[in-house]
Amino acid sequence: MDKMSKEALAVKRAEQAFDRKRRTIGLFGGPILAILVFLTSINGLTLEAHKLLAIMVLVAIWWITEPVPIPVTSLIGPTLAVVTGVVPANAAFAAFANPMIFLFMGGFILAKAMMTHGLDKRFAYWLLSRSWVGSNPKRIFLAVGLAAALCSGWVSNTATAAMMFPICLGLLTSIKEMFAANGREIDLHEYKYATGLMLMTAYACSIGGVLTPIGTPPNLIMLGFLDQMCDIHISFFEWMTWGVIAMIVYFIIAYIALYRMFPADVERIDGAEDFIRTKIHELGGWTRAQKNTTIAFLIAVVLWITPGFLSIALGSTSPVLKMYSRLFPEAVAAMLGALILFLLPINFKERKFTLAWKDAMAGIEWGTLILFGGGLAMGGMMYKTGLSKWVGDAIVGTMGGExxxxxxxxxxxxMALLLSELTSHTAATNMIGPLAITAAVSAGMSPVPVAVGIALSASLGFMLPVSTPPNAIVYASGYIPITKMIHTGVIIDVLGIACVTIPLVLYFVTWVVG
Structure with a gap:
C-alpha cells in the first residue's frame, strides 16, 4: 500500500469514528436538550412559540449530527409541530407544495435529460477542444474549471463532478504517458499539477452553483424564505445578475490561488489534444434526443429570463410584465421545459420520447426536495408563531442594538460557511436563513443582502472531503493530500467571504435606492 493510500485510509477511518460519535451524541443529546428548552421558563414567548423553539433545537441538532437521514429530520419537525399543537396539519405541511419545490423539480428533470443523453459531456469536450486551449497546461486548467462551473450552474454539482472526474483522469494519464515517452517516470499522487487540477474541478463545481437559482439548494432556500417571510420575490433574471458576478469573482480567486500553488512543470501536454479529439469522436453526431433536450432546456431558460428583459424594456410596473409573471412564474417555466421532454419523440413509431418517466424519477433528488420543504415549513412556523421575531430581536440585542x-x-x-463545512449546506441554510432574515428585519434593514450573502457563502465549502460531494469525489482519486485540501480551502474561504461582504452590501444599497 503506497503512501497516499495509507493516508486516505487513515483519514477515512478517522471520519467514520467521528461520524459515529457525532451521530450517537446527536441521537440522545437532541431530545434531551429539546426537553430542557421546553421546561425552561422563557419570557416573551407564547406557548406555541416555546414548543416550536424546543422542536427547532431538536431539528437543528439532528440536521448537524445526522443520527437519522437529513430528509427524515425535515419531516420530523413539521410532524412534531402538529402533534404538539403548534399549528394545524394543513399549515405545517403547506410548504411542501411551495412553487419553489417545483422549480427545483423541473430543474432536476432537465438536468437528468442532459446527463442521460450526454449533452453535458458534449459541452465539456467542446470547451476543452477550443483552439485557445490547445495543449497548454495553464489553459487546460482554466478550461476544465470553466466547463465544471458553467455545467454546475444548471446541473447538480455532484453530477458535474462525476462527469468531469474521468475527463481529468484522462488528461493526467496523458501527462504521465508524455513523461514516460521522454524517459521520466512520475507519481501522479505526488505531482502538484494533478492535485491542482483535481481541486480546481471540485471547487469549480461548487462555485458554478451560485450562477442560477437552481444551481444549488441554498439559492432557492433563501429565495423561498424571502418570499414566504417578507413577501419579497427575486426573479430568476435578478438572481443571475448577482450570480454571474459572484461566480466570476469566486472563480478568479480559486484559479489564481490553485495555479500558483500547484503549477505545471511543463510548457505543453503532449497527447491532451488527441485525448479530447478521441472523446469527441466517440460522442458521434448530434442525436435526436440531444436536439430535443436542447430545445426543452432553451425553452425553460428563455421563459426564466424574459421577465428581466421585459422589466428593462417596459419598466417594472408594466401590465405586460405583470401578466407574464402571473402566467409564467419560474416554477411553471421549469415544469414546462421538463414536461416537453415527455412529448418530444425520438422514435414516434415505437412511441419512444426524449425522457422516460423511470429515468426522470431517478434524476429527481427527492431527499433535497423534502429537506427544502421541511426548511420552508419550519421557517414559516417560526414566523407565524412569533418565534423568529423573538430570536431576531435577541440576535440584534447581542450585536449592540444597531x-x-x-x-x-x-x-x-x-456562520453559514462554518456550518456548511461540517454538515449539509442545505441544512445549514435552513438553520441560519430564518434567523438572519428576522434579525435583519428587527434591525430595520433590508433582508435581501443577508439572504443572498448566506446563499453565496454556503457554496464555499472547500476545506474537507465531507464538506461537499465534489470534494469527496476528487479526494477519492488519491491525488489530494488532506492537508493540501484544508490549506487551499481556508485561503479560498477567507477570500470568498471578504469578497461577499462589502461589495454585496454596496451593490444592494445601490439596488434598493435605485
Missing amino acids: PSMVAMVAIFSV
Missing part, C-alpha cells in the same frame, strides 16, 4: 449592514452580512455569512 448593527451595521456589513457586520450583519459578515456574521451570518461566516
Whole structure:
C-alpha cells in the first residue's frame, strides 16, 4: 500500500469514528436538550412559540449530527409541530407544495435529460477542444474549471463532478504517458499539477452553483424564505445578475490561488489534444434526443429570463410584465421545459420520447426536495408563531442594538460557511436563513443582502472531503493530500467571504435606492 493510500485510509477511518460519535451524541443529546428548552421558563414567548423553539433545537441538532437521514429530520419537525399543537396539519405541511419545490423539480428533470443523453459531456469536450486551449497546461486548467462551473450552474454539482472526474483522469494519464515517452517516470499522487487540477474541478463545481437559482439548494432556500417571510420575490433574471458576478469573482480567486500553488512543470501536454479529439469522436453526431433536450432546456431558460428583459424594456410596473409573471412564474417555466421532454419523440413509431418517466424519477433528488420543504415549513412556523421575531430581536440585542449592514452580512455569512463545512449546506441554510432574515428585519434593514450573502457563502465549502460531494469525489482519486485540501480551502474561504461582504452590501444599497 503506497503512501497516499495509507493516508486516505487513515483519514477515512478517522471520519467514520467521528461520524459515529457525532451521530450517537446527536441521537440522545437532541431530545434531551429539546426537553430542557421546553421546561425552561422563557419570557416573551407564547406557548406555541416555546414548543416550536424546543422542536427547532431538536431539528437543528439532528440536521448537524445526522443520527437519522437529513430528509427524515425535515419531516420530523413539521410532524412534531402538529402533534404538539403548534399549528394545524394543513399549515405545517403547506410548504411542501411551495412553487419553489417545483422549480427545483423541473430543474432536476432537465438536468437528468442532459446527463442521460450526454449533452453535458458534449459541452465539456467542446470547451476543452477550443483552439485557445490547445495543449497548454495553464489553459487546460482554466478550461476544465470553466466547463465544471458553467455545467454546475444548471446541473447538480455532484453530477458535474462525476462527469468531469474521468475527463481529468484522462488528461493526467496523458501527462504521465508524455513523461514516460521522454524517459521520466512520475507519481501522479505526488505531482502538484494533478492535485491542482483535481481541486480546481471540485471547487469549480461548487462555485458554478451560485450562477442560477437552481444551481444549488441554498439559492432557492433563501429565495423561498424571502418570499414566504417578507413577501419579497427575486426573479430568476435578478438572481443571475448577482450570480454571474459572484461566480466570476469566486472563480478568479480559486484559479489564481490553485495555479500558483500547484503549477505545471511543463510548457505543453503532449497527447491532451488527441485525448479530447478521441472523446469527441466517440460522442458521434448530434442525436435526436440531444436536439430535443436542447430545445426543452432553451425553452425553460428563455421563459426564466424574459421577465428581466421585459422589466428593462417596459419598466417594472408594466401590465405586460405583470401578466407574464402571473402566467409564467419560474416554477411553471421549469415544469414546462421538463414536461416537453415527455412529448418530444425520438422514435414516434415505437412511441419512444426524449425522457422516460423511470429515468426522470431517478434524476429527481427527492431527499433535497423534502429537506427544502421541511426548511420552508419550519421557517414559516417560526414566523407565524412569533418565534423568529423573538430570536431576531435577541440576535440584534447581542450585536449592540444597531448593527451595521456589513457586520450583519459578515456574521451570518461566516456562520453559514462554518456550518456548511461540517454538515449539509442545505441544512445549514435552513438553520441560519430564518434567523438572519428576522434579525435583519428587527434591525430595520433590508433582508435581501443577508439572504443572498448566506446563499453565496454556503457554496464555499472547500476545506474537507465531507464538506461537499465534489470534494469527496476528487479526494477519492488519491491525488489530494488532506492537508493540501484544508490549506487551499481556508485561503479560498477567507477570500470568498471578504469578497461577499462589502461589495454585496454596496451593490444592494445601490439596488434598493435605485
